[in-house]
Amino acid sequence: xxxxxxxxxxxxxxxxxxxxxxxxxxxxxxxxxxxxxxxxxxxxxxxxxxxxxxxxxxxxxxxxxxxxxxxxxxxxxxxxxxxxxxxxxxxxxxxxxxxxxxxxxxxxxxxxxxxxxxxxxxxxxxxxxxxxxxxxxxxxxxxxxxxxxxxxxxxxxxxxxxxxxxxxxxxxxxxxxxxxxxxxxxxxxxxxxxxxxxxxxxxxxxxxxxxxxxxxxxxxxxxxxxxxxxxxxxxxxxxxxxxxxxxxxxxxxxxxxxxxxxxxxxxxxxxxxxxxxxxxxxxxxxxxxxxxxxxxxxxxxxxxxxxxxxxxxxxxxxxxxxxxxxxxxxxxxxxxxxxxxxxxxxxxxxxxxxxxxxxxxxxxxxxxxxxxxxxxxxxxxxxxxxxxxxxxxxxxxxxxxxxxxxxxxxxxxxx
Amino acid sequence: xxxxxxxxxxxxxxxxxxxxxxxxxxxxxxxxxxxxxxxxxxxxxxxxxxxxxxxxxxxxxxxxxxxxxxxxxxxxxxxxxxxxxxxxxxxxxxxxxxxxxxxxxxxxxxxxxxxxxxxxxxxxxxxxxxxxxxxxxxxxxxxxxxxxxxxxxxxxxxxxxxxxxxxxxxxxxxxxxxxxxxxxxxxxxxxxxxxxxxxxxxxxxxxxxxxxxxxxxxxxxxxxxxxxxxxxxxxxxxxxxxxxxxxxxxxxxxxxxxxxxxxxxxxxxxxxxxxxxxxxxxxxxxxxxxxxxxxxxxxxxxxxxxxxxxxxxxxxxxxxxxxxxxxxxxxxxxxxxxxxxxxxxxxxxxxxxxxxxxxxxxxxxxxxxxxxxxxxxxxxxxxxxxxxxxxxxxxxxxxxxxxxxxxxxxxxxxxxxxxxxxxxxxxxxxxxxxxxxxxxxxxxxxxxxxxxxxxxxxxxxxxx
Numbered sequence: 001x002x003x004x005x006x007x008x009x010x011x012x013x014x015x016x017x018x019x020x021x022x023x024x025x026x027x028x029x030x031x032x033x034x035x036x037x038x039x040x041x042x043x044x045x046x047x048x049x050x051x052x053x054x055x056x057x058x059x060x061x062x063x064x065x066x067x068x069x070x071x072x073x074x075x076x077x078x079x080x081x082x083x084x085x086x087x088x089x090x091x092x093x094x095x096x097x098x099x100x101x102x103x104x105x106x107x108x109x110x111x112x113x114x115x116x117x118x119x120x121x122x123x124x125x126x127x128x129x130x131x132x133x134x135x136x137x138x139x140x141x142x143x144x145x146x147x148x149x150x151x152x153x154x155x156x157x158x159x160x161x162x163x164x165x166x167x168x169x170x171x172x173x174x175x176x177x178x179x180x181x182x183x184x185x186x187x188x189x190x191x192x193x194x195x196x197x198x199x200x201x202x203x204x205x206x207x208x209x210x211x212x213x214x215x216x217x218x219x220x221x222x223x224x225x226x227x228x229x230x231x232x233x234x235x236x237x238x239x240x241x242x243x244x245x246x247x248x249x250x251x252x253x254x255x256x257x258x259x260x261x262x263x264x265x266x267x268x269x270x271x272x273x274x275x276x277x278x279x280x281x282x283x284x285x286x287x288x289x290x291x292x293x294x295x296x297x298x299x300x301x302x303x304x305x306x307x308x309x310x311x312x313x314x315x316x317x318x319x320x321x322x323x324x325x326x327x328x329x330x331x332x333x334x335x336x337x338x339x340x341x342x343x344x345x346x347x348x349x350x351x352x353x354x355x356x357x358x359x360x361x362x363x364x365x366x367x368x369x370x371x372x373x374x375x376x377x378x379x380x381x382x383x384x385x386x387x388x389x390x391x392x393x394x395x396x397x398x399x400x401x402x403x404x405x406x407x408x409x410x411x412x413x414x415x
Numbered sequence: 416x417x418x419x420x421x422x423x424x425x426x427x428x429x430x431x432x433x434x435x436x437x438x439x440x441x442x443x444x445x446x447x448x449x450x451x452x453x454x455x456x457x458x459x460x461x462x463x464x465x466x467x468x469x470x471x472x473x474x475x476x477x478x479x480x481x482x483x484x485x486x487x488x489x490x491x492x493x494x495x496x497x498x499x500x501x502x503x504x505x506x507x508x509x510x511x512x513x514x515x516x517x518x519x520x521x522x523x524x525x526x527x528x529x530x531x532x533x534x535x536x537x538x539x540x541x542x543x544x545x546x547x548x549x550x551x552x553x554x555x556x557x558x559x560x561x562x563x564x565x566x567x568x569x570x571x572x573x574x575x576x577x578x579x580x581x582x583x584x585x586x587x588x589x590x591x592x593x594x595x596x597x598x599x600x601x602x603x604x605x606x607x608x609x610x611x612x613x614x615x616x617x618x619x620x621x622x623x624x625x626x627x628x629x630x631x632x633x634x635x636x637x638x639x640x641x642x643x644x645x646x647x648x649x650x651x652x653x654x655x656x657x658x659x660x661x662x663x664x665x666x667x668x669x670x671x672x673x674x675x676x677x678x679x680x681x682x683x684x685x686x687x688x689x690x691x692x693x694x695x696x697x698x699x700x701x702x703x704x705x706x707x708x709x710x711x712x713x714x715x716x717x718x719x720x721x722x723x724x725x726x727x728x729x730x731x732x733x734x735x736x737x738x739x740x741x742x743x744x745x746x747x748x749x750x751x752x753x754x755x756x757x758x759x760x761x762x763x764x765x766x767x768x769x770x771x772x773x774x775x776x777x778x779x780x781x782x783x784x785x786x787x788x789x790x791x792x793x794x795x796x797x798x799x800x801x802x803x804x805x806x807x808x809x810x811x812x813x814x815x816x817x818x819x820x821x822x823x824x825x826x827x828x829x830x831x832x833x834x835x836x837x838x839x840x841x842x843x844x845x846x847x848x849x850x851x852x853x854x855x856x857x858x859x860x861x862x863x864x865x866x867x868x869x870x871x872x873x874x875x876x877x878x879x
Contacts, residue, residue, distance in 0.1 A: 021814070023674075023812070023813065023814035023816075023817075024814065026796075026814075027674060027676060027794075027814065027816070030794055030796075031676070031792075031794075155781070177681065180681055180685075180785035180787065181781050181783075181785070183681050183683070185683045186683065189680060190680065190681040190683065191678060191679065191680050191681065192679035192680065192681050192787060193678075193679075338782070339781070343782075347715065348732065350715065350718060381717065381718060384717040385714070385715065385717075388713075388714060388716070388717070389714055397676060398678060401676055401677075401678040401790075401792055402678055404792065405678055405680075405790055405792075408790075411700065411701075411702040411788065411789070411790050411791065412702075412790075412791045412793065412828070412829070413790065413791065413792045413793065414793050415792055415793065415794045
């Protein structure tokens with residue numbers, strides 16, 4: 001079929017057994033027995049790029065390995081259509097966007113075209129994000145179970161855009177959100193499923209010390225003193241200047257260095273300006289290293305996280321914040337703002353330290369730099385927390401349970 | 416004819432000594448043989464009667480008759496040597512007699528080894544299926560040795576045959592080295608009686624189960640999840656195996672372990688302050704109360720025991736009300752038989768507090784309390800326990816989800832009043848004392864792994 005992708009798995013399911021344990025995989029296998037003869041059709045807007053594609057790229061082959069017939073399709077659309085959906089995306093995040101009647105009309109037109117061109121063969125049709133949300137119109141004709149997965153924060157959306165999309169969303173059998181705060185009041189069932197990291201991916205797998213040293217050398221870093229690291233794209237919402245300010249407060253009493261590493265977003269014209277600002281601010285301080293990391297540099301990101309003494313994420317606004325899960329998985333002590341999905345990952349004083357201000361961040365950093373044992377304890381707890389809750393195997397389990405829940409309205413289901 | 420008889424008589428009268436001497440020697444040897452056998456076997460019988468080895472009787476029975484044949488052969492041999500036969504006839508006679516002796520010796524060896532092996536194999540049940548194989552190997556070995564000696568006696572070149580045989584044996588040993596290793600290990604296991612059918616054993620790999628069969632090649636174990644494992648005997652002998660011995664008292668009904676996975680479902684309800692929280696607490700379903708009083712236990716199960724309910728955490732962290740937080744954290748979930756009663760207590764604590772201190776704080780935007788419900792999916796696992804030993808071993812293996820289901824969910828959410836383990840032990844093993852110990856064990860005081868260890872320790876103490 002056109003717009004259907006067949007993926008080869010990069011990791012074998014059994015490779016996860018040493019990490020998550022046999023019982024976890026046994027549970028998954030038992031669950032998948034319930035999907036015999038069923039087809040799950042998952043639809044989003046792109047095979048390449050973006051967080052959704054990245055998740056599906058890992059999940060679809062693993063579900064196939066488990067014996068679940070899940071197939072991945074994408075909708076087609078013009079550049080203008082994707083410009084409109086980008087505006088929708090920003091508006092749903094609460095950003096002011098000029099959206100005209102023509103934009104809504106274009107969205108409807110492309111949706112109609114996809115409804116005609118696309119084949120709907122799944123017993124469960126699993127739609128991701130707003131771009132293909134209108135495909136629900138097919139439900140009246142073919143029935144089946146329809147799920148809408150919302151990967152973004154729609155807690156404070158632009159009302160016009162939300163009311164336009166809401167009329168589609170309420171037709172679904174259920175919606176899925178990543179964080180309770182990201183959801184809206186809806187008359188349909190809403191599940192809470194957090195995103196996940198793949199412990200065997202380049203971004204998260206174990207690295208030897210030679211690789212880490214080589215990456216540090218590549219960026220001109222020396223691990224001769226404690227390293228505080230923030231990995232984020234250069235965006236004001238990640239508050240890189242606030243991080244430098246907090247670091248300078250710490251540096252007065254503790255000899256350490258700061259690494260701000262990330263890329264610039266092609267869809268965010270501001271990010272280049274932010275990078276310039278950050279570099280200008282940092283040039284006064286030789287202990288602050290601003291690194292522009294190229295896209296697809298997963299090993300570099302992994303190595304920089306592993307080389308860090310503490311990982312900071314002082315965002316002013318955040319999605320789920322998977323960089324936190326990545327840091328915790330590496331058993332690093334984390335200082336992070338209590339925004340978005342971060343509090344789900346950092347339980348204050350158990351798996352890391354939460355902060356609300358620059359001063360709070362500086363205080364937490366000092367606490368951790370001065371108390372190595374405490375920092376290590378938090379790091380180990382954090383790793384265990386990610387293992388229990390934010391690995392791809394748990395994510396698969398939650399999706400399978402959700403598919404099963406579509407036919408089971410009760411709160412206790414006997415399988 | 417008359418001439419021939421006359422000539423013969425004349426020859427005999429002249430040479431009667433040539434015949435009489437060998438004949439006398441032969442008869443004398445026979446008589447000596449009878450006498451030696453009598454003396455020897457009398458002594459042998461006394462020795463056999465004093466000893467406890469049953470094989471000695473077999474030796475006596477098998478060798479008694481051939482013993483006299485060997486003296487007869489000896490008598491003929493000496494008689495021929497003193498006779499006037501020519502040397503070539505003597506050599507031929509020597510070879511025939513030596514062949515007869517070797518043949519009878521092989522027959523005795525084969526018969527004796529067959530009888531002794533049957534005696535032992537017959538007593539060891541696990542070796543019975545391999546009896547024909549063992550006997551054939553021994554018989555063939557004796558026959559080969561006998562044939563080689565015979566060939567040597569008759570002057571045939573045996574060195575190439577011996578070399579060929581050695582090569583064949585070497586090749587066979589290499590080809591069947593695993594089989595031989597397993598065979599000898601099987602003998603070792605049988606001899607030491609270290610592992611017997613019916614024993615409960617635990618392997619280095621962590622697998623455990625009852626031994627269902629031991630053959631000359633492998634040992635068969637039925638694991639706790641119902642699978643059969645065949646372990647080559649050689650590997651079994653070389654590895655560390657814990658043998659718990661024979662089964663304990665069987666339960667009237669086996670315990671089937673279940674597991675429970677859960678999915679979080681948003682209710683869309685959220686509270687910003689205590690007034691909103693107490694109002695919503697009244698209307699949310701039981702699954703919400705269960706979720707917020709138990710999910711911390713599971714999601715943070717690796718931590719030391721901590722506040723078991725989200726209400727306490729939210730009040731402390733987001734409303735900064737440490738006093739109410741402490742009051743909520745100290746609610747003893749274990750003391751409540753139903754979720755309804757637990758809900759009433761939480762609601763009562765908050766309501767009472769609000770009535771005394773109505774001007775409570777409001778949570779910041781984005782930090783509200785979201786009411787989430789837990790949708791449980793209960794599945795059987797392949798693990799079944801028929802007695803306490805199996806129960807303990809399964810308990811070591813099951814996931815913490817399974818443990819949570821039988822301890823927390825069964826008691827409170829499925830309204831069984833007590834955890835599943837205590838119910839089974841009392842009803843199916845009739846052990847009220849142990850059941851009470853598990854029923855009164857407060858699981859909220861432990862991490863889940865700590866709880867698992869504690870239950871195992873309590874049961875192991877009972878088994879010992």
